[in-house]
Amino acid sequence: MYVKVTRRVLNDSGQSDNEESDDNQTETEDETSSGTNSDNSNVVPRVRKHAQRLSSSSSAPSEGDETSTSANAFREEWVWEEKDNVPELKQFTEISGVSNNPKPQQVFEEVLSDDFWEMLSSETNRYAKQVVESEQYKEKDIDKKWFDANPDEMKVFFALCIIMSQMKKTWVQMNWSKRAIIHTPIFGETMPFRRFLGISLFLHFTNNEKVDRND
Numbered sequence: 001m002y003v004k005v006t007r008r009v010l011n012d013s014g015q016s017d018n019e020e021s022d023d024n025q026t027e028t029e030d031e032t033s034s035g036t037n038s039d040n041s042n043v044v045p046r047v048r049k050h051a052q053r054l055s056s057s058s059s060a061p062s063e064g065d066e067t068s069t070s071a072n073a074f075r076e077e078w079v080w081e082e083k084d085n086v087p088e089l090k091q092f093t094e095i096s097g098v099s100n101n102p103k104p105q106q107v108f109e110e111v112l113s114d115d116f117w118e119m120l121s122s123e124t125n126r127y128a129k130q131v132v133e134s135e136q137y138k139e140k141d142i143d144k145k146w147f148d149a150n151p152d153e154m155k156v157f158f159a160l161c162i163i164m165s166q167m168k169k170t171w172v173q174m175n176w177s178k179r180a181i182i183h184t185p186i187f188g189e190t191m192p193f194r195r196f197l198g199i200s201l202f203l204h205f206t207n208n209e210k211v212d213r214n215d
């Protein structure tokens with residue numbers, strides 16, 4: 001037993017046109033009826049397919065069609081081209097591999113050369129002089145003991161700053177504390193606390209008199 005489903009298409013008048021003839025439908029119904037009488041357990045319900053009303057081709061395009069057409073026109077503006085990806089090979093003129101085994105200090109001095117430390121100490125001393133000689137300057141006890149810094153002293157200052165990042169304490173002055181529980185001898189042995197504060201106060205990288213304020 002089988003059930004044959006026919007598709008129905010509605011015309012403009014609302015009537016349906018079946019693809020199969022009336023004889024085929026009668027034959028299908030007879031076969032379905034006989035199969036039902038012989039074996040009720042093999043009954044297969046007939047499947048109904050909803051008919052869809054088709055619009056005539058002569059009708060004007062709907063708003064959705066206009067949107068689709070506009071979208072297609074927009075996509076047509078993109079033009080894709082296939083081009084070969086040819087890498088630019090640089091000419092290598094040196095011998096590959098490590099020629100020597102530099103020490104960490106040598107690498108550090110290569111990146112931050114002596115010229116950098118000369119500039120840093122010079123600009124720091126210049127800024128300290130500008131502050132002390134300014135009219136708005138209020139003399140502090142720490143400023144009375146200020147003297148010009150040199151490149152080696154600037155290196156020590158930054159070295160202590162790096163150590164502070166590894167040995168974190170609540171306040172900066174605790175690094176110079178002599179309490180046994182928090183004592184860190186390298187700070188007091190390397191630079192006095194007041195000198196460290198003085199460099200921190202006047203640390204400078206450029207000349208303020210030549211700075212473009214409109215930049």
